[in-house]
Amino acid sequence: MELLLATAVGVLTASGIYLIMRKRTFPVILGLSQLTYAVNVFLFATGRLALHQPPILNKYAEVTYADPLPQALVLTAIVISFGMTAVIVMLALSAYLSSRDDRIDLTEEPGDDA
Amino acid sequence: MNHLIIAPIVLPAMLAPFIIMVIRHHLDLQRIFSVAATLILLGIAFALMGQSLGGEIQTYELGDWPAPFGIVLVLDRLSALMVLLTSVLALPIVLYAIGSGWDKRGRHFHALFHFQIMGVIGAFLTGDAFNLFVFFEVLLIASYGLMTHAGGTRRLRAGVQYVVYNLLGSTLFLFALGTLYAVTGTLNMADLAARVAEMPPEDTALLRVGAVLLLLVFAVKAALLPLHFWLPLSYANAPLPVAALFAIMTKVGAYSILRMYTLVFGPEVAATQGLVEDWLLPAAMLTMAAGAIGILGAREIGRLVAFAAIASMGTLLIAVGLFTQAGTTAAIYYMVHSTFATALMFLVADMVMERRGPDITPHSPMPQSGLIASLFFVGAIALAGMPPLSGFIGKLLVLQASWPAPERVAIWAVVLIGSFVTIVGLARAGSLIFWKSHAVDPQTDPDTDEPTEIDTAPEPYPGLTFTAAFALLAGLIALTIFAGPASEFASATADQLFNPDRYIEAVLKGAEK
Numbered sequence: 306m307e308l309l310l311a312t313a314v315g316v317l318t319a320s321g322i323y324l325i326m327r328k329r330t331f332p333v334i335l336g337l338s339q340l341t342y343a344v345n346v347f348l349f350a351t352g353r354l355a356l357h358q359p360p361i362l363n364k365y366a367e368v369t370y371a372d373p374l375p376q377a378l379v380l381t382a383i384v385i386s387f388g389m390t391a392v393i394v395m396l397a398l399s400a401y402l403s404s405r406d407d408r409i410d411l412t413e414e415p416g417d418d419a
Numbered sequence: 420m421n422h423l424i425i426a427p428i429v430l431p432a433m434l435a436p437f438i439i440m441v442i443r444h445h446l447d448l449q450r451i452f453s454v455a456a457t458l459i460l461l462g463i464a465f466a467l468m469g470q471s472l473g474g475e476i477q478t479y480e481l482g483d484w485p486a487p488f489g490i491v492l493v494l495d496r497l498s499a500l501m502v503l504l505t506s507v508l509a510l511p512i513v514l515y516a517i518g519s520g521w522d523k524r525g526r527h528f529h530a531l532f533h534f535q536i537m538g539v540i541g542a543f544l545t546g547d548a549f550n551l552f553v554f555f556e557v558l559l560i561a562s563y564g565l566m567t568h569a570g571g572t573r574r575l576r577a578g579v580q581y582v583v584y585n586l587l588g589s590t591l592f593l594f595a596l597g598t599l600y601a602v603t604g605t606l607n608m609a610d611l612a613a614r615v616a617e618m619p620p621e622d623t624a625l626l627r628v629g630a631v632l633l634l635l636v637f638a639v640k641a642a643l644l645p646l647h648f649w650l651p652l653s654y655a656n657a658p659l660p661v662a663a664l665f666a667i668m669t670k671v672g673a674y675s676i677l678r679m680y681t682l683v684f685g686p687e688v689a690a691t692q693g694l695v696e697d698w699l700l701p702a703a704m705l706t707m708a709a710g711a712i713g714i715l716g717a718r719e720i721g722r723l724v725a726f727a728a729i730a731s732m733g734t735l736l737i738a739v740g741l742f743t744q745a746g747t748t749a750a751i752y753y754m755v756h757s758t759f760a761t762a763l764m765f766l767v768a769d770m771v772m773e774r775r776g777p778d779i780t781p782h783s784p785m786p787q788s789g790l791i792a793s794l795f796f797v798g799a800i801a802l803a804g805m806p807p808l809s810g811f812i813g814k815l816l817v818l819q820a821s822w823p824a825p826e827r828v829a830i831w832a833v834v835l836i837g838s839f840v841t842i843v844g845l846a847r848a849g850s851l852i853f854w855k856s857h858a859v860d861p862q863t864d865p866d867t868d869e870p871t872e873i874d875t876a877p878e879p880y881p882g883l884t885f886t887a888a889f890a891l892l893a894g895l896i897a898l899t900i901f902a903g904p905a906s907e908f909a910s911a912t913a914d915q916l917f918n919p920d921r922y923i924e925a926v927l928k929g930a931e932k
Contacts, residue, residue, distance in 0.1 A: 325587065330579060337586050344593040351601035375600065378549060382593055385556050389589070392563060393582050400575035409583070411576055411652065 317343035518883025577656035595632035609926035640672025655721030659769035707733025714844030749816035
């Protein structure tokens with residue numbers, strides 16, 4: 306389980322970092338979403354891995370429980386990253402539509418400006 | 420509990436949706452509400468400042484949950500000062516945006532403006548690391564909207580870069596917080612500080628990783644070299660009044676460094692000893708050098724001021740990076756100065772750009788050239804740190820504070836040569852824009868019909884724009900005249916920062932009940 310999770314975080318981060326260094330906006334956005342998936346999985350792991358356990362304390366019996374805080378953090382992170390992906394897609398789309406070019410860097414070619 | 424502490428967050432948080440939902444088609448009403456709210460905010464900030472002058476650390480427990488379990492807001496001297504600084508900066512900028520008509524070139528300027536204020540103030544007040552992340556996101560999301568306000572191809576493309584870079588920063592922030600939580604099991608700053616101090620030094624490898632990751636995040640925000648390269652492009656392509664507001668955003672990064680690395684990973688914490696100090700100071704010196712060289716090479720006035728902002732962040736971070744009480748005193752004084760000076764220069768740059776376009780080349784003279792030139796002159800003096808304005812006092816404090824440090828030769832050389840290069844760069848730009856323009860005959864000016872995307876329509880209320888600029892200038896002059904009380908306050912603030920026990924005690928008092 307640990308190996309699986311660590312591999313998932315590692316592979317997602319690596320491919321995310323590769324993709325954000327690309328020149329066009331589409332792969333960069335894909336890379337950003339992969340990075341956010343990676344960080345969400347990583348946040349789950351910060352409360353230690355616990356399978357099939359409720360995130361609540363039981364005051365009548367000594368039972369193990371999953372740490373609820375990372376779950377709340379992941380929820381916040383998912384909401385934010387989901388919204389941000391929508392924003393960047395819209396922004397990249399409008400930048401593409403107004404300049405007919407989806408390169409991420411600003412080139413100083415004549416006619417590119419204005 | 421003192422409910423005034425949360426008022427500066429709640430006020431913009433209520434006002435911004437109100438503007439969007441109720442009065443989105445009435446620009447005049449938006450302007451009235453926006454200015455009125457900014458004035459109220461200023462009043463609240465002054466009240467909070469008055470409460471924290473005595474040195475008492477107040478906390479506000481959201482939902483009345485006791486400290487390490489719920490989120491707390493903490494008001495100490497530094498937080499109160501930063502909230503006040505934000506409110507004082509917000510008023511001239513909103514006046515300028517109204518006066519120059521920037522707020523009607525796109526939609527929702529005032530709503531986004533107040534969301535941005537909410538995020539910045541929240542980041543200054545919160546006592547919880549994850550909450551800091553959330554407020555960072557609030558201020559960033561608002562800044563994405565403000566950055567691309569009024570549109571235009573170049574601005575949109577610069578906006579894409581800005582958003583991508585900051586999304587990466589946010590991801591990194593989450594990785595850092597996750598690592599810290601995995602090691603310590605808490606995200607409350609005071610609780611973090613208590614647990615980090617108790618941690619045995621041999622199993623703190625992950626903690627150090629978390630501390631460095633967090634520093635990287637704040638360095639991105641504070642435009643520290645080599646993570647600064649988002650700033651010139653973004654600021655120069657953003658609407659310049661917005662860039663003036665962003666002057667406080669880089670300070671959020673500096674504030675966070677100051678807060679986290681005195682409270683949680685303080686200089687006396689064995690686990691992270693020598694980790695931050697060794698990196699921050701050289702990076703800050705390089706930042707200042709890069710900013711000064713950038714000023715010299717800038718060909719557009721927006722970039723010129725953006726590089727000046729980087730140089731002043733460099734000076735500020737040198738003072739922060741000393742991690743001594745005297746250094747922090749200088750940093751706090753310089754932070755106030757640098758915010759006003761950078762914002763003033765961005766407003767002046769906008770006035771120039773509106774009248775003659777962004778290039779630093781001789782054109783035919785523009786209207787109101789004399790008044791703008793004098794503002795540019797005074798602003799440049801302040802930004803470069805020449806006497807008699809507060810920049811000089813700030814830099815003097817930085818130099819004085821760095822005297823006991825072993826790196827003093829390097830620091831003095833960088834600050835003094837950097838300031839000199841800044842003066843040269845600003846003087847060059849100023850004389851090209853304001854003096855040599857008079858030598859150009861309007862008839863033979865090749866650039867009169869240059870294609871710029873700037874709307875060269877006259878400002879609707881030019882009086883208001885100059886009022887805003889002079890208000891910022893008045894702030895700088897006040898900071899110079901009252902330099903004594905101001906630096907005493909800065910020193911008291913630094914004293915509070917370097918005695919984190921009181922902060923921890925104030926926050927965790929509920930847990931021991």
